[in-house]
Amino acid sequence: MSKHRELGLTDDEYELILEKHGREPNDVELAMFSLLWSEHCAYKHSKKLLGKLPTEGPRVVMGPGENAGAVDIGNGWSIAFKVESHNHPSAVEPFQGAATGVGGILRDVIALGARPIAILDSLRFGELDSERTRYLVDGVVRGIGHYGNSMGIPTVGGEIYFEPPYELNCLVNAMCVGIARTDEMVRAAAQGTGNMVVLFGSKTGRDGIGGASVLASAEFGEDDEGKRPTVQIGDPFEESKVLECCQELLAAELLVSLQDLGAAGLTSSAGEMASAGDTGIDIDVASVPLREADMEPFEIMVSESQERMLAVVEPGKVEGVLALCTKWQTDSAVIGEVTDTGAFRILKDGEVVGDIKVHDLVDGCPLYDLEPGEPAEWIYPNQVTLREGADASEITLSLLGSPSIASKRWAYDQYDSVVGSRTVHRAGAADAAVLNIPESNRAIAIAIDGNGRRVACSPRLGTIEAALECAANLACVGAEPLGVTNCLNFGNPEKPTVAWQLSQSIDGLGEVCRALDLPVVGGNVSLYNETPTGPIYPTPVIGMVGELPNPETCAGEPWRDGDWIALAGPFNPSLAGSELEKARGQLGKGLPDAEIEPARAAIELVRDGVRDGTIRTVTDVSDGGIATVLSELALTAGIGCDVTLDPVIVQSECSEEDALFGEGSGGFILAGTAASIEMLGGKGVQIEMLGRAEGNEIKVQAGESSVDILVAEAKASFESLAHRIDVDQPGITQ
Numbered sequence: 070m071s072k073h074r075e076l077g078l079t080d081d082e083y084e085l086i087l088e089k090h091g092r093e094p095n096d097v098e099l100a101m102f103s104l105l106w107s108e109h110c111a112y113k114h115s116k117k118l119l120g121k122l123p124t125e126g127p128r129v130v131m132g133p134g135e136n137a138g139a140v141d142i143g144n145g146w147s148i149a150f151k152v153e154s155h156n157h158p159s160a161v162e163p164f165q166g167a168a169t170g171v172g173g174i175l176r177d178v179i180a181l182g183a184r185p186i187a188i189l190d191s192l193r194f195g196e197l198d199s200e201r202t203r204y205l206v207d208g209v210v211r212g213i214g215h216y217g218n219s220m221g222i223p224t225v226g227g228e229i230y231f232e233p234p235y236e237l238n239c240l241v242n243a244m245c246v247g248i249a250r251t252d253e254m255v256r257a258a259a260q261g262t263g264n265m266v267v268l269f270g271s272k273t274g275r276d277g278i279g280g281a282s283v284l285a286s287a288e289f290g291e292d293d294e295g296k297r298p299t300v301q302i303g304d305p306f307e308e309s310k311v312l313e314c315c316q317e318l319l320a321a322e323l324l325v326s327l328q329d330l331g332a333a334g335l336t337s338s339a340g341e342m343a344s345a346g347d348t349g350i351d352i353d354v355a356s357v358p359l360r361e362a363d364m365e366p367f368e369i370m371v372s373e374s375q376e377r378m379l380a381v382v383e384p385g386k387v388e389g390v391l392a393l394c395t396k397w398q399t400d401s402a403v404i405g406e407v408t409d410t411g412a413f414r415i416l417k418d419g420e421v422v423g424d425i426k427v428h429d430l431v432d433g434c435p436l437y438d439l440e441p442g443e444p445a446e447w448i449y450p451n452q453v454t455l456r457e458g459a460d461a462s463e464i465t466l467s468l469l470g471s472p473s474i475a476s477k478r479w480a481y482d483q484y485d486s487v488v489g490s491r492t493v494h495r496a497g498a499a500d501a502a503v504l505n506i507p508e509s510n511r512a513i514a515i516a517i518d519g520n521g522r523r524v525a526c527s528p529r530l531g532t533i534e535a536a537l538e539c540a541a542n543l544a545c546v547g548a549e550p551l552g553v554t555n556c557l558n559f560g561n562p563e564k565p566t567v568a569w570q571l572s573q574s575i576d577g578l579g580e581v582c583r584a585l586d587l588p589v590v591g592g593n594v595s596l597y598n599e600t601p602t603g604p605i606y607p608t609p610v611i612g613m614v615g616e617l618p619n620p621e622t623c624a625g626e627p628w629r630d631g632d633w634i635a636l637a638g639p640f641n642p643s644l645a646g647s648e649l650e651k652a653r654g655q656l657g658k659g660l661p662d663a664e665i666e667p668a669r670a671a672i673e674l675v676r677d678g679v680r681d682g683t684i685r686t687v688t689d690v691s692d693g694g695i696a697t698v699l700s701e702l703a704l705t706a707g708i709g710c711d712v713t714l715d716p717v718i719v720q721s722e723c724s725e726e727d728a729l730f731g732e733g734s735g736g737f738i739l740a741g742t743a744a745s746i747e748m749l750g751g752k753g754v755q756i757e758m759l760g761r762a763e764g765n766e767i768k769v770q771a772g773e774s775s776v777d778i779l780v781a782e783a784k785a786s787f788e789s790l791a792h793r794i795d796v797d798q799p800g801i802t803q
Contacts, residue, residue: 138590163208277373560604642731
């Protein structure tokens, strides 16, 4: 095979490189082209589609194109946030793949000048009867906890789903949220001819060569265990020093611009800085601090060693920058210079070993038009996990114990979710995490959501549901969403079905964000999540940051004995794409239409009710339907309920089973005094009284069907997952 094919370039792309470059590239140049023209770096199959998303808003401080997005939260402060994937590295080496995924997203926020204050994660694995799944879960959860805990940054929320299509290709999406003075934030653009380029942080080694940028740009094959050496190695203690060094460098106004080193290493960071600043840049690899002395120039340029940052510095301030790096005991060196040539030159001891036009390298990759084709049949495997003939009570207990719904305490108890003293609602305590931001005299709420199975049933509608779910979770703690980040996880976009899924999903995301007046301020696209057994579920993961004026009134309380229970919102339940259908092995194409405007009205009603103290117990109806949600509320409070869903059947004209276990957007379960619920009426949102919180049994009637289980039974089923995941048995092997 020719060298360019080995590096992932097509013949047509190589011909284009020859045309632009004017000659055959040498080894250094070809390696650089192969990485920056990879899917992971160039977004060549998604960039045109991403242009459909709304990106502007009155609170946007930084949008797409920067290391992370940022929104204004008042009093001169901004919140920076972003979500990214580390899927393929985590499938090859779960502990380091997940750990360095967290480290990478932290540096994206650090590069804006922000201090990270929270981490969230969105994870997908295969079913738990697989030894490989248990191996991956064990490594990924430990890796996330290791990096965040070691740096003293709380992991405050997330989600974990278990579905067959993720068996060989798990998803590890990490979101970071940081805080910064708005006027002290810094961009990544290299500016000022003659300014110096300083590399600081860890030494550069061979770990990660051809790592994320290559692993994330092709399908997984059966021999991918051999790629284990390409996964990066993380050192959170080094990153802690880098963080503090960056904060002090920026406070002292010593930097012109700042960029982290992630996928494609120096090639990506230096090239993108030059492109953003419309400049040229020279890098001398002989000046790069190395862990291994015999590294070749191309290895230095593509190494993905972690915990490194690149800065542009005025010549007169270089001495101060190096002195601060020494203070924080982190390696540093002047390795290059900003030029006005428009070229990216690689030198070794002053001799040019690579010379590429910045535009050709960073922006010259061809962007492809997809050729979508809707599949004629359902393309994903199903398996039956529910006994045929099970009654409503048995179904409820089964759903409560199903891996995607059951308690994830076994995972988030491994994370420190309160370090930093900002956490008001920690992981698992509410629909969204709440962090106190005294600097701006308010609080923020953050959530991350997605459901690949429902998106597979209908890519457009499933994506709309995911965004509405995220906004609903913020509403449950009284927060108004300010901005969106997303991680779009899909299979091979060169295949018609995946191209259709991706196109439809982005259309849905744009539609719902425009309807909710929400800007998309950044994100990540992860494609080629596919193995010889087929693609993953199309999995857009939505992260949102919202604002609330008072963290003291952010709801999240359990219901009390005697509380009235009500359903609010335009909830039209359906078994299509539901957890119950999945358990019966009956999943197929199609979801009920999502009503965005009525759902928005319900979201605003709940948000306002939480803010003024009218609502103290609320959650949205999601996985498993109303019967499952009521059971979760009951086991949390230790108090049962006696309700009827007949009003739901009448309102929605649905079946009894739909009312009990159907899913969809727009519904909220409220609990409180009759007077408090009545206060919410008359605002154009349907509210139906369902019953009372009482006793030690969960009784849910829907026509002739009924759920009748003990709270203790529900709790035992809900908490059973820890025993199946073997969390107390370290050393699970593949």
